[in-house]
Amino acid sequence: GQSLEQPSEVTAVEGAIVQINCTYQTSGFYGLSWYQQHDGGAPTFLSYNALDGLEETGRFSSFLSRSDSYGYLLLQELQMKDSASYFCAVRSFSNTNAGKSTFGDGTTLTVKP
């Protein structure tokens, strides 16, 4: 099976940098994705790491290390609007459940003034 673990809550102040970690127990997956979800809204895609290393998209960066079964999402220059839940996710390419998607339980980020 696949399981992903994230911290349940993180708090930071406006303008700061915050890192949200994701550790996983899975094999045979395409890569690690990150999604953002505001209260009452649908998840939206943020970032994807197919290979080990850092991917940067504006204020957001994501990192993957397959050897350590670990990834993280880095948010810089935090803004109040970044207060949301963040989910890591994988999608399997195994023969038995190709395409199956698994999400972590999410990390609630609160940005304070």
Place this chain on the structure above:
Amino acid sequence: NAGVTQTPKFRILKIGQSMTLQCTQDMNHNYMYWYRQDPGMGLKLIYYSVGAGITDKGEVPNGYNVSRSTTEDFPLRLELAAPSQTSVYFCASLGGEARYNEQFFGPGTRLTVL
């Protein structure tokens, strides 16, 4: 493109009633997913489909059924509603250009079973 659409947006069911949650995507995506999200929790996969005519169970399939007769539509059927099925249901799709692994989500259906 409208993306992924879901109907209805809200629904209240009585215990034992049945209903179908509709999901349609106009992006010609092969992969489609149904998730449920309980308050303050993550997304749990109910069923998924890798293409028309192919469906498979996710983590929490009990009490639900799906079909995928066309690429565009992926309805979710609740046969005998139970209070434990009170949740927000999200449908998502993922396309052939899946190298970015981006799932596109619909706006969700908020279901209450009383």
